[in-house]
Amino acid sequence: MAKHDPDLSLLLHALSDPTRRAMLSRLTKGPAAVTALAAPTRLRLPTILRHLSVLEAAGLIATAKDGRVRSCTLVPTALDPVRGWMDEQRAQWEARFDRLEDHVMKLMETPDDC
Amino acid sequence: MAKHDPDLSLLLHALSDPTRRAMLSRLTKGPAAVTALAAPTRLRLPTILRHLSVLEAAGLIATAKDGRVRSCTLVPTALDPVRGWMDEQRAQWEARFDRLEDHVMKLMETPDDC
Numbered sequence: 001m002a003k004h005d006p007d008l009s010l011l012l013h014a015l016s017d018p019t020r021r022a023m024l025s026r027l028t029k030g031p032a033a034v035t036a037l038a039a040p041t042r043l044r045l046p047t048i049l050r051h052l053s054v055l056e057a058a059g060l061i062a063t064a065k066d067g068r069v070r071s072c073t074l075v076p077t078a079l080d081p082v083r084g085w086m087d088e089q090r091a092q093w094e095a096r097f098d099r100l101e102d103h104v105m106k107l108m109e110t111p112d113d114c
Numbered sequence: 115m116a117k118h119d120p121d122l123s124l125l126l127h128a129l130s131d132p133t134r135r136a137m138l139s140r141l142t143k144g145p146a147a148v149t150a151l152a153a154p155t156r157l158r159l160p161t162i163l164r165h166l167s168v169l170e171a172a173g174l175i176a177t178a179k180d181g182r183v184r185s186c187t188l189v190p191t192a193l194d195p196v197r198g199w200m201d202e203q204r205a206q207w208e209a210r211f212d213r214l215e216d217h218v219m220k221l222m223e224t225p226d227d228c
Contacts, residue, residue: 005132012130016123021199028206076207079200085135086200087194092142093190 008081013093014058014081019043020051024060029075034063034070121173123125128172129196131158134165138174141188146183148177 023037038048048089052072055061060078063070128134137151152162166186171174174192177184 005135008135009130009132016126016130017146018119018123019117021122024203026207028203029210057179078202079203082196083200089138089142089193090190092139093188096143111192 005081005085008085010058011078011082014054014060017051017054020055023051023055023072024074027061027072028076031071031073034072037072107111119195119199122199124172125174125192125196128168128174131165131168133171135170137165137186138188141175141186142190145185145187148186151186 015024019041022041026032026037034045034048034052037052041048043051052061052063055072056063059075059079061072062075063069063072065071129138133155136155140146140151148159148162148166150161152164155162157165166175167178169175169186172192173189175186176189177186179185
């Protein structure tokens, strides 16, 4: 048990903060400068940079510097491992119910000796 | 920005740990006693109980005590808010590309004055 998937853990940790999720939502509309991402948050720049660094380490955003402006872009495929994990859980869960259904059907087909 | 959704944050935080994800995977196969969940982890019982308490606080599992045995059950609908958030992100991203496509089509339809 507890097979370690550092990428998935990093991704889910990055997504677990509401400020970071809001930044990602903003970036689905197109790339943005750090100052534009910071503006609606009322947070100080060092805090914003720390959030962006968590998102970048998880592979959710890419940043590039053009002169004095640092611009952030969403990496839309980065959520794929999370989708993959959730689909896997759902498949295991559905398989369990299929097995339960088979079991109930067999019980119903078995002649009742009572 | 940064609209707070404590349930979603709790859920994603609970999912961000590999031991907790492995426990959930085990529970997709059916309910299990705490000792059965602990066995493959080599972790001490207090650590296991802490992980289970994070999963329960996020609504991902339900626990019940029958005599001296505490049993854990998956709450399969608990992942719905995570799916909802991811679908929302994808829809925003796809809407952005639809707008870009419309823009490019309009540019191509505009007579070239050069």
